[in-house]
Amino acid sequence: VRPSAIPLHPPVWDPLDDNTERSMLDPSSRENPKFKELQRLLIDWINNELVEERIIVKDLEEDLYDGQVLQKLFEKLSRWMLNMAEVTQSEIGQKQKLKMVLGAVNQLLRPHGWDIDWSVDSVHSKNLVAIVSLLVALAMHFQAPIRLPEHVSVQIVLVKKRDGILQTSHVTKEITTTNDNAMSHIFTFLPERDAFDTLLDHAPDKLNVVKMFADGVYLVLLMGLLEGYFVPLYNFYLTPENFEQKVHNVAFAFELMQDAGLKKPKSRPEDVVNIILKSTLRVLYNLFTNYRHTE
Numbered sequence: 001v002r003p004s005a006i007p008l009h010p011p012v013w014d015p016l017d018d019n020t021e022r023s024m025l026d027p028s029s030r031e032n033p034k035f036k037e038l039q040r041l042l043i044d045w046i047n048n049e050l051v052e053e054r055i056i057v058k059d060l061e062e063d064l065y066d067g068q069v070l071q072k073l074f075e076k077l078s079r080w081m082l083n084m085a086e087v088t089q090s091e092i093g094q095k096q097k098l099k100m101v102l103g104a105v106n107q108l109l110r111p112h113g114w115d116i117d118w119s120v121d122s123v124h125s126k127n128l129v130a131i132v133s134l135l136v137a138l139a140m141h142f143q144a145p146i147r148l149p150e151h152v153s154v155q156i157v158l159v160k161k162r163d164g165i166l167q168t169s170h171v172t173k174e175i176t177t178t179n180d181n182a183m184s185h186i187f188t189f190l191p192e193r194d195a196f197d198t199l200l201d202h203a204p205d206k207l208n209v210v211k212m213f214a215d216g217v218y219l220v221l222l223m224g225l226l227e228g229y230f231v232p233l234y235n236f237y238l239t240p241e242n243f244e245q246k247v248h249n250v251a252f253a254f255e256l257m258q259d260a261g262l263k264k265p266k267s268r269p270e271d272v273v274n275i276i277l278k279s280t281l282r283v284l285y286n287l288f289t290n291y292r293h294t295e
Helices: 033-049 060-064 068-078 091-112 120-124 128-141 179-189 195-202 208-213 217-227 243-259 269-273 277-291
Strands: 020-025 153-162 165-174
Touching (some): 217 243, 217 277
16 A cells, blocks of 8 residues: 555554444545634634643644643633543543533533534544534634634544444535524524614614724723713723733623613623624613613
8 A cells, every 4th residue: 555545643443343333534534625724723712712821732633632621621711610630641531531521511512502523432532523523612602703614524434344344434524514504503592583683684884883892991981981980990901902801891891880780781791792793782772771861
């Protein structure tokens, strides 16, 4: 066999028993430009999220299979702390860590309609498709500040053993669809269509003004003006430099609203930062209805 015909990163398998099945990524899909771009975006996103942990991911298969990075990423995104050993070298220990991490991930994602296309065994065996599918679900659920390439799909080779004979087949696995469809998962918890939807349908070009509130600075300053006090500059970022600082500003503005007797906004701070217009409009409308008679 010529070296060029040997698949990259071939899986290390024990012999198959009868009536069992294994899967692997088709080597041609590994070189798919859109699939490679998706991996690059996910790696950059993880490294940006975990910069304070001084964690640098270079390869999704080699760096995420033992659960250590996944634990740190999930804790950062969800703000849930998982009490478990920091580093474990044994296969049993790694799988125990993965079981806890993936259990928490699934507990969070499953109620929102996400397909659970990964398992402890698939992640620990460095199944790239399972790892990427998991990261895509996390990125979309937590509205990562990245734009995932649309319609990324790969070919999966299924190997079955029946009556001592190996049988292979190919199936297509869709990892991302359109960004619009992806966002539908995020909006499943929102109320039915209302006046805000109608406004967005008929006048989207006139709503760019809400973008100025995306970093939270104007929201914080506006609350100070409406309530008649000066907001100390050390309480928020006047010139936020990253996503986390913007989220902090918007969350702080929400706290000021509640302190002023307003209801807790239904929108999430991340929604405002991500310039989800309907979410920002709900916040602004809440301010308008409470302060419309203020001089």
